[in-house]
Amino acid sequence: METLEKIRKAYTEYVLENGKQPTSVFQFAKKLKIAEADFYKEYTSFDAIEADIWLTFFTEAKTTVEADETAQSYSVREKLLAFYYTWIELLKGQRSFAVYSYGRLREASKGQGARGMGRQQSQVFKPFKEAFYDYARDLLAEGRESKEVEPRPFITDRYPDALWGQTLYLLDFWIRDVSKNFEKTDTAIEKAVNTSFDLIGRSPLDTLFDFAKFMYQNK
Structure with a gap:
């Protein structure tokens, strides 16, 4: 070994x-x-071990989905769904550790209030977060090409932040989930991803904005 x-x-x-x-x-x-x-x-430390483990959960889930030939034809929305389902399945295999580590980091970050993650939690999740941001940017770029993601001034650059926040929400939901075979987590994943893509995709408001812009330019 x-x-x-x-x-x-x-x-x-x-x-x-x-x-x-x-x-x-x-x-x-x-x-x-x-x-x-x-x-x-x-x-360099015990926290570095935990950081490596959380990063491994992510990279294994991403690699598994990308190795699936069927997934290559998925929409961006479906690819993110497949990633989350695979990620949670991998976490299930080491749930005791995930619950311990997440609980320890959450306890350490108590009192941070609106500042969000505590420093320790931030450092342990940093490699995972950075890898996820790269993954999210690639997905979003693909989504813009396929017209699944609507570029919007001042907002588009915040899309990766929103997807990272969604990831933390789903992790927290799964940690607290007591339903049989974590069925509620599966539902949470579906609803969260569908909602996020409904928001970052093209909507009637975008059509209205384009029309208003056209009218202004041609008045």
């Missing part, structure tokens, strides 16, 4: 058994029978 995988496995088992992070890298490495320096070759 590679050192990185060994560290991740041992860390996951430790936090699930103890409900908290190890007290020190030195003690953790000693119990794992590796040099402390070998730990730092892979990770």
Whole structure:
């Protein structure tokens, strides 16, 4: 087993058994029978391990969907739906860790109020967030080409933020979901994605705006 995988496995088992992070890298490495320096070759901290795990959930879901030949013919809306369903399925396989990590980060961010994520949560989710933003921008660009996404002045650049907020909402919903086989999460995914694409797609207001613009230019 590679050192990185060994560290991740041992860390996951430790936090699930103890409900908290190890007290020190030195003690953790000693119990794992590796040099402390070998730990730092892979990770700079315990939070870095969690950040890597959350990023892996994302990259595996994205890779799985993109490897599906059927998904290549999906609309952008359907691709995002497929990603979320796949992502949640992967999270189910390590739900205990996801619940622990998300709960710990949420507890650490209490008191942040309107400022949103606490610093610790922000750092742990940072690699995941950055990778998701790249993915969202690619999807949105594809959506503009297929006319599924309507470019709007001053708003278009905020679309990735909205999709990231949607992702955090769905994660929180799934963490709290107690329905059988998380059926309510499936419904939440469908409704959230359909609503977001209804909002960022072309609407009667866009048609009205175009008509008003035409009238103004030709008066």
